[in-house]
Amino acid sequence: MRGFFIFLFGVQSEYMNGIYVGAGGFWITEAVYRKVKGVIEVIPGYMGGTIAHPTHELVATGTTGHVEVVKVTYDETVISLEEVLDIFFALHDPAAPNHITIGPGSQYRAVIFYTDDSEGEATDPQNGEDIGVIPRVMEKVQATMPEGVTVSTHVMSAQEFYAAHEDHYNYYGTHQDDTYSVTVIRPTLEIISKKFPHKFLGFS
16 A cells, blocks of 8 residues: 555656655755655655644644654655655664654654555565565665664654644745754755755756
């Protein structure tokens, strides 16, 4: 079962799929995925908390358990889920020991919320063909870690998604001269564009 179906001009496309990822503040993550070839839509929002319809101000207190995530919808004929996740892991430190689910800063923890069980499950670790995409990518990331260091990124099934207020949409595109955009978002875009030159559209 695919995660999402997108209707384009009234036609349902079987090639559109989606996943929710959190890799710090969603302004950065959204800005990056908006520049990735094959990504159709990126929506910032919240997932994984204990209350319905959270506001940005409430999530920022760290008391709701929500994570700032982006809903990434992509065309799998252009970019694979593995490539989407490769970019995700380049956006955060997968070894950061942050398993806090409630508390200050917990809204920025690194999480993958998958929408298709087959993507998140490792049914047979001895057979690579039966390992979900997410475990396979995490194994690849783990192989790059120093001995004794493990990937700490959370992985879980998607929960209720609450889109952020429209003021948070395309933050970088509408605030390119802000200090945060200049000192944090743009340098991140430059790093990702150099690491994935064939998947990146640029960052003007």
